[in-house]
Amino acid sequence: MKVTDHIKKAKGKTLFSFEIIPPVKGKSIQELYDNIDPLMEFNPPFIDVTTSREEYVYIDRDGLLDKKLTRMRPGTLGICASIKHKYDVDTVPHVLCGGFTKEETEYLLVDCHYLGIENVMALRGDAMKEEKYFAPTKGGHLYASELVKQIQDINCGNYLHEMIETDNCSDFCIGVAGYPEKHMEAPSLKSDLKRLKEKVELGADYVVTQMFFDNKKFFAFVEAAREMGIDVPIIPGIKPIAVKRHLQLLPQVFRVDIPQDLVDAVEACKTNKDVRQVGVEWCIQQSKELKEAGVPVLHYYSMGKSDNIKAVAKEVF
Numbered sequence: 001m002k003v004t005d006h007i008k009k010a011k012g013k014t015l016f017s018f019e020i021i022p023p024v025k026g027k028s029i030q031e032l033y034d035n036i037d038p039l040m041e042f043n044p045p046f047i048d049v050t051t052s053r054e055e056y057v058y059i060d061r062d063g064l065l066d067k068k069l070t071r072m073r074p075g076t077l078g079i080c081a082s083i084k085h086k087y088d089v090d091t092v093p094h095v096l097c098g099g100f101t102k103e104e105t106e107y108l109l110v111d112c113h114y115l116g117i118e119n120v121m122a123l124r125g126d127a128m129k130e131e132k133y134f135a136p137t138k139g140g141h142l143y144a145s146e147l148v149k150q151i152q153d154i155n156c157g158n159y160l161h162e163m164i165e166t167d168n169c170s171d172f173c174i175g176v177a178g179y180p181e182k183h184m185e186a187p188s189l190k191s192d193l194k195r196l197k198e199k200v201e202l203g204a205d206y207v208v209t210q211m212f213f214d215n216k217k218f219f220a221f222v223e224a225a226r227e228m229g230i231d232v233p234i235i236p237g238i239k240p241i242a243v244k245r246h247l248q249l250l251p252q253v254f255r256v257d258i259p260q261d262l263v264d265a266v267e268a269c270k271t272n273k274d275v276r277q278v279g280v281e282w283c284i285q286q287s288k289e290l291k292e293a294g295v296p297v298l299h300y301y302s303m304g305k306s307d308n309i310k311a312v313a314k315e316v317f
């Protein structure tokens with residue numbers, strides 16, 4: 001079922017969902033299941049599975065370093081299929097511009113359709129680790145908006161090289177990313193919102209936000225988006241801080257602010273176990289306020305671990 005239909009069916013009740021990342025290549029999927037199992041009691045209508053960009057690795061061949069391009073966490077679609085099958089829950093693969101040609105994307109979308117996957121999250125992806133700026137893959141897309149258009153084209157039977165008359169078209173429900181504190185490359189929040197609107201006009205059905213730790217920023221973002229005419233559901237994505245290092249890492253990687261009260265509380269912790277508790281408590285307060293405000297879904301970034309998400313969900317759902 002489509003994410004937007006799950007939201008309609010819930011009739012104003014806030015739903016619980018979360019995002020997972022595929023295991024590192026060679027690791028078992030069991031660890032993923034072990035972390036999903038405890039969260040299923042909160043009835044997520046959908047689970048997102050991220051896609052990671054390719055990266056360079058250096059292989060030592062008799063003292064000479066061989067530079068190879070590889071994907072450290074492959075298997076997004078396989079994981080989506082296995083979770084859907086095992087838990088009977090909708091899964092949302094993240095589809096990236098970076099690292100994929102349009103042909104490969106078409107192939108992936110055809111696979112999604114055959115697997116009964118009805119939702120996809122259309123994302124540009126970040127720059128590769130070695131690169132300062134995002135560079136499109138040869139034969140790939142530059143912006144997520146172009147990817148949204150390709151998915152909508154396929155929904156209408158317009159494939160890359162042929163228009164196909166079929167009674168078996170896909171009808172993907174398309175999610176896109178939004179940034180309450182603006183995307184790091186955007187010159188202003190307003191221009192970023194204009195880009196978000198373009199994605200919606202091209203066919204995006206809902207928005208999931210980047211993590212944030214101050215609900216006021218989310219509420220202001222939604223208000224500005226609505227004023228601009230963005231009328232699709234906006235789903236807040238949130239994450240409990242889990243280790244002290246997150247105070248530096250999260251602002252650096254995701255360009256998000258951490259409120260001073262939370263910084264102070266984390267800095268006062270003696271152990272990471274204490275930090276985890278502080279992170280959970282902050283996230284519970286955030287979640288309760290967002291739920292009270294009537295958000296359609298609370299979407300948690302689990303980063304593969306579920307104990308803290310479960311501690312939050314138990315208090316909120």
Ligand SMILES: Cc1cc2nc3c(=O)[nH]c(=O)nc-3n(C[C@H](O)[C@H](O)[C@H](O)COP(=O)(O)OP(=O)(O)OC[C@H]3O[C@@H](n4cnc5c(N)ncnc54)[C@H](O)[C@@H]3O)c2cc1C
Pocket residue numbers: 049050051052053094096122123124125126127142143144145176177178183184185186191192195199208209210211237
């Ligand atoms: C909910 C969520 C899930 C994510 N999942 C993943 C994942 O699984 N894997 C992963 O690698 N990354 C993921 N990301 C990170 C995401 O890929 C990065 O934030 C990326 O840098 C931007 O992606 P986007 O889809 O927002 O890009 P876009 O919408 O293309 O925007 C990128 C930048 O370009 C600007 N822009 C857009 N269109 C134009 C235009 N026509 N002209 C000029 N500027 C323009 C925008 O304002 C923005 O600054 C996720 C992010 C979120 C919020």
